[in-house]
Amino acid sequence: MGDYKEIRCPLEEDVVRGLRMGEAVRLSGIVYTARDAAHERLMELIEKGEPLPFDLKGQVIYYVGPAPAKPGQVIGSAGPTTSGRMDSFTPKLLSLGLKGMIGKGPRDKGVIEAMVKYGAVYFAATGGAGALIAKSIKKVRIVAYDDLGPEAIREMTVESLPLIVAIDSQGKDIYSEGWRRYTQG
Amino acid sequence: MREIDAQRITDEVKRLCMEANYDIPEEVLELLREVKEKEESPAGKEVIRQIIENDQIARKERVPICQDTGFAVFFIELGQDVHIAGGYLEDAINEGVRQGYQEGYLRKSIDGDPVLHRVNTGDNTPAVIHLRIVPGESLKITFAPKGGGSENMSTVKMMKPADGIEGIKDFVVNWVRNAGGNPCPPSVVGVGIGGTFEKCALLAKQAAILPVGYKNPDPEYARVEEELLERINRTGIGPMGLGGRVTALAVHIKTHPCHIASLPLAINIQCHAARHKEVVI
Structure with missing residues (x-):
């Protein structure tokens, strides 16, 4: 490879629509972190009709629970966690304006259908490449749920975060299609 | 005393x-470099490149x-x-x-x-x-x-003795295929065969954390390890499940004597970092 599309977030509609499954991208701008426990709390707020700790419109959620920062580091290792655990929450967030997710592993049918309906993209980050990914994270601020430790919601400013478009806004899914090109039985 | x-x-x-947590085993790094050359999928190659770069950063900077x-x-x-x-x-x-x-x-x-x-x-x-x-x-x-991602892709299956080695092979290959990208492939697949329900789970964990390059001392089981590795790499799952030729780095089998009515089988998967370390005091 070595050929990357540079994109910025918050994500613009036409940028999302232009991304294709399998494309390598470098993402810069602000992303928000949330994983299992934070998603549960976001859903509770939505159910009660209360405001969320950040505006979802055009935003990207990164499923990550980082390691603590060493002195002099912005953040510790920060690779993706398994996205599938968030599947039951994601369609609701997409309906409220979420435009992108970063994680690892496949998404269920409900998520993919909602991605097509609302025009969103799902990026795969390399699982286990936590030290490498941390290099792209330039600034971190805790936005909510400090008590959750690694699971708190953080606002991260990233520069050239290396990602691959895993599911595009047309619903093309690398996890269901990628292996078919290479399978030998 | x-x-x-x-x-x-x-x-x-x-x-x-x-x-x-900082130092990937040297033999794993060598194997990653080797399989990067074999990987034909562009996304798979990029993932392995990132993994190798990541492991070098972790080692040098003493970060996980x-x-x-x-x-x-x-x-x-x-x-x-x-x-x-x-x-x-x-x-x-x-x-x-x-x-x-x-x-x-x-x-x-x-x-x-x-x-x-x-x-x-x-x-x-x-x-x-x-x-x-x-x-x-x-x-x-x-x-x-x-790690949680790879551990969640474990299983214990009480096979029938009549399922035999072919039944075991099919089960393992299908299991790893269905696990897809979740255990962070290219992975090390630990297979426990025999013993009881809990014993074979333990065997699978012990097998998963053996150094890559391990071969079962019984040449027939060693051949099964080789065959399983080849079949798993033919699934096309590839690095991080994005499609490709390299799905596993190694398959390790550990066995134990077995009840005449039983054939327990367990699978425990390690991610591409295959982290483990030992010391003798």
Whole structure:
């Protein structure tokens, strides 16, 4: 490879629509972190009709629970966690304006259908490449749920975060299609 | 009778916790470089490139390879002629985990209760400790930090003896295929065969943390390992499940005698970092 599309977030509609499954991208701008426990709390707020700790419109959620920062580091290792655990929450967030997710592993049918309906993209980050990914994270601020430790919601400013478009806004899914090109039985 | 100080155990465990999380085993790194050349898929190649770069950064900067620094799993072989002085063995190990995860800036990933009171213990304890008393007067500590993503892709299947080796092979290949990208391939697949329900699960875990390059001492099982590796790499799952030729780095089989009515089979998968480290005191 070595050929990357540079994109910025918050994500613009036409940028999302232009991304294709399998494309390598470098993402810069602000992303928000949330994983299992934070998603549960976001859903509770939505159910009660209360405001969320950040505006979802055009935003990207990164499923990550980082390691603590060493002195002099912005953040510790920060690779993706398994996205599938968030599947039951994601369609609701997409309906409220979420435009992108970063994680690892496949998404269920409900998520993919909602991605097509609302025009969103799902990026795969390399699982286990936590030290490498941390290099792209330039600034971190805790936005909510400090008590959750690694699971708190953080606002991260990233520069050239290396990602691959895993599911595009047309619903093309690398996890269901990628292996078919290479399978030998 | 030889005396080993509990403090010494704590110190060694602390060091193991940090080193196993910072330093990918050399043989794994070599194998990654090798398979990168074999990988035909562009996305797969890019993933392996990132993994290698990541592992080099972690080693050089003394930071964890992965933010999921795992459940602290220990296999302890305690010589029966050893006396541990100044504390209880499990306390000494847990103290080492506490210090290692704190001072090593490793993530604390353990909830104190599985369901009803799911609150993080804050220090990555308690460890899971498997203890065996063995002859001699040394103490061997094997540490394997086990990440959630790969551990979640484990299984135990009580096969029928009539399923035989072909049934086992098919089950393993299908299981790894269905696990897809979740266990962070290219992975090391640990297969336990025989024993009882819990014994074969333990065998699978022990097999998963063996150094890559291990071959089962029985040449026939070693051939099954080779065949499984080849078949798993033909699934097309590829690095991180994005499609490609490299899905596993190794398959390790461990076996145990078996009840005449049973054929337990267990699978435990390690991610591409295959983290483990041991010390003999």
